[in-house]
Structures are given as C-alpha cells and as structure tokens.
Amino acid sequence: MRIAVASGKGGTGKTTVAVNLAVTVARSGRQVHLCDCDVEEPNAAIYLDPQLGPAVPVSTPIPVVDNDLCNHCGQCAAICEFNAIACLPRQTLVFPDLCHSCSGCWLVCPEQAITQADRVLGEVSVGSAGSIGFTQGVLRIGETVVPPLIHTVKATVRGAPWVILDAPPGTTCPAVEALRGADFALLVTEPTPFGLHDLDLAVKLARGLDIPCGIVENRAIPGRDIVDRYCAEMDLPVLARIPFTRDLAAVGSEGGLLVDADADVAAAFTQLLDELVGLEARA
Structure with missing residues (x-):
C-alpha cells in the first residue's frame, strides 16, 4: 500500500x-519503506538517522541547438507547450528552467540541429533506518525542475508492501508528482483558518487525482472544531489527532519520535495503522 502524507x-x-507512521508500521512486523519526496528541504532523516548508501546523481535531458545547422523554421518552438524554446531570425534560444524534457523539439527538427544534454537536478540516496527502508532526494542548489527527481525517489522502492511517501507541501507540480500513483493520501492539517484553507486545496488535489484521502489533525486543541465541521461537510474521515502540547513540541524540535514519548500518541498511530489496514483489505 502506497500512502502519501501531504x-x-x-x-x-x-x-x-510520516516518520511516526513508518515506525509504527515497522513495529507491527510489516515491511515498510519511507521515501522523503520533499527534495527541496528533506528532513525525515533527522528523525530516523538512516544509514545511506552513496548519493547517485539524477539528471534529465534538455535540448541543445546547433545554430550552424538550424534554419530557424520555428517548428521546435511551435511544439513546445512550455515556451522553453524561442526561435529568432538568426538564433534559437533554449530556456532550461522551463523545459519539461518531453523530447518533442528534437523529434520534429527537420535539420537534426537539436541534440540532448544531461542536466543534473540533484541526487538520491537509498539506505535503511533499522528495519525501515529509506530513500532521500536532495535537489541541487538553484535548481527549479523538481518532479523528475521525485519520480526517481519513488522508483527506488523494491518489494516493500508498505510505502510511505513524505510529500512536499502545497499543491503544485512537486506535490502532484509525489501523490501520483498513491493508494491513499493522509492530509495533515491544523485547526487554524490558514490550515483549513490549505487543507481544502489539498483535498481538491487528491480528489482531482482520484486518490481517496483521510485527515490527520495535528496540534489539535480541545473545543476547537473547525476541522471536524469541514470534514463533516466534505465527507472526510478524521483518522488521527495529535494534541497541541509543549512536551510534544519539544520532542519534535529535538528530532525525537512522538510514539516513543507519549503513550496516547503511540496508541493514536496504532489506531491509524489499523484504519489503513482496513482500507487495504476493502480495496
């Protein structure tokens, strides 16, 4: 079961x-692999301290134009949906930050003036934290093309029946790539107006991708029910709550695991796992 935590x-x-769920799954005797797909700011390793293998560079092809061969016909620019190529009367320009590596430009070029060059996006490391498989992607500083690196992170998983995807925040292309192919999305929110507003965006994204989802309320405060009211309106289950306490905040800020620090939180994650096992059985 692939679970995206977003x-x-x-x-x-x-x-x-994501990390506390992965630990709970592993302690239940199930094989699990955690993928840190937040490649712009990966931090799951802080909590799990995994042993990682060598970092492997990840690249994507981008076009290189030979202006001596190019007749500036404009076919490459016409086929590009992302305006990554501009064809001028005497020169054809490439904007790598806009390129999605679709290969259309070099396929349509009648003069074969466009070749491919590898653009390094970042690196991926694979290892383990105890019995938990672990993959981390790190985006190269200054790089803007994220989805291919996330795709590579997800592709490293081999054979684990449970996969936890720690997705990047937001609802843009990186989040879409992380969620794509997931069996279920755990959407984490907090009982604030900003949290609720952005939860609504995440719900619309998950439903747009046809991924069933449930809610985890973090920093839950007794008597503050705005998350419950929203979930009732949207027919969404609240699968777990993590209370808003100073002690839990201190544990998290020191890189500790909540399931080791608080028995009630550990029980909440065990119940969350039971809910997910039930969903898998009904799928």
Missing part, C-alpha cells in the same frame, strides 16, 4: 506524521 501548506507536521 498537506496544503508547509509546517503542518506531515514529516512528523
């Missing part, structure tokens, strides 16, 4: 949920 905004606690 959120509409940063700072809601999705990595906290």
Whole structure:
C-alpha cells in the first residue's frame, strides 16, 4: 500500500506524521519503506538517522541547438507547450528552467540541429533506518525542475508492501508528482483558518487525482472544531489527532519520535495503522 502524507501548506507536521507512521508500521512486523519526496528541504532523516548508501546523481535531458545547422523554421518552438524554446531570425534560444524534457523539439527538427544534454537536478540516496527502508532526494542548489527527481525517489522502492511517501507541501507540480500513483493520501492539517484553507486545496488535489484521502489533525486543541465541521461537510474521515502540547513540541524540535514519548500518541498511530489496514483489505 502506497500512502502519501501531504498537506496544503508547509509546517503542518506531515514529516512528523510520516516518520511516526513508518515506525509504527515497522513495529507491527510489516515491511515498510519511507521515501522523503520533499527534495527541496528533506528532513525525515533527522528523525530516523538512516544509514545511506552513496548519493547517485539524477539528471534529465534538455535540448541543445546547433545554430550552424538550424534554419530557424520555428517548428521546435511551435511544439513546445512550455515556451522553453524561442526561435529568432538568426538564433534559437533554449530556456532550461522551463523545459519539461518531453523530447518533442528534437523529434520534429527537420535539420537534426537539436541534440540532448544531461542536466543534473540533484541526487538520491537509498539506505535503511533499522528495519525501515529509506530513500532521500536532495535537489541541487538553484535548481527549479523538481518532479523528475521525485519520480526517481519513488522508483527506488523494491518489494516493500508498505510505502510511505513524505510529500512536499502545497499543491503544485512537486506535490502532484509525489501523490501520483498513491493508494491513499493522509492530509495533515491544523485547526487554524490558514490550515483549513490549505487543507481544502489539498483535498481538491487528491480528489482531482482520484486518490481517496483521510485527515490527520495535528496540534489539535480541545473545543476547537473547525476541522471536524469541514470534514463533516466534505465527507472526510478524521483518522488521527495529535494534541497541541509543549512536551510534544519539544520532542519534535529535538528530532525525537512522538510514539516513543507519549503513550496516547503511540496508541493514536496504532489506531491509524489499523484504519489503513482496513482500507487495504476493502480495496
């Protein structure tokens, strides 16, 4: 079962949920692999301290134009949906940051003036944290093309029946790539107006990708029911709650596991796992 842990905004606690869920799955005797897909700011390793193998560079092809061969017909620019090529009367320009590596430009070039060059996006490391398989992607500084690196992170998983995907925050292309192919999305939110607004965006993204989803309320405060009211309106299950306490905040800020620090939180994650096992059985 592939479970994407996502959120509409940063700072809601999705990595906290992802790592504590992975530990709970592993302690139940199940084989699990955690993928840190937040390649722009990966931090799951802080909590799990995995032993990682050598970092492997990840690249994507981009076009290189030989202006001596190019007749500036404009076919490459016409086929590009992302405006990554501009064909001028005497020169054809490539904008690598806009390129999605679709290969259309070099396939349609009548003069074979376009070749491919590898653009290094970042690196991926694979290892383990105890019995938990672990993959981490790290985007190269200054790089803007993220989805191919996330795709590579996800592709490293081999054979684990349970996969936890710690997705990047938000609802843009990186989050879409992380969620794509997931069996279920755990959407982490908090009982604030900003948290609720961005939860709604994440719900719309998951439903747009036809991925069933449930809610984990982090920093839950007794008597504050805005998350419950929203979930009732949207027919969404609240699968777990993590209370808002100073002690739990201190554990998280020190890189500790909540399931080791608080018995009630450990029980909540065990119940969350039971809910997910039930969903898998009914699928």
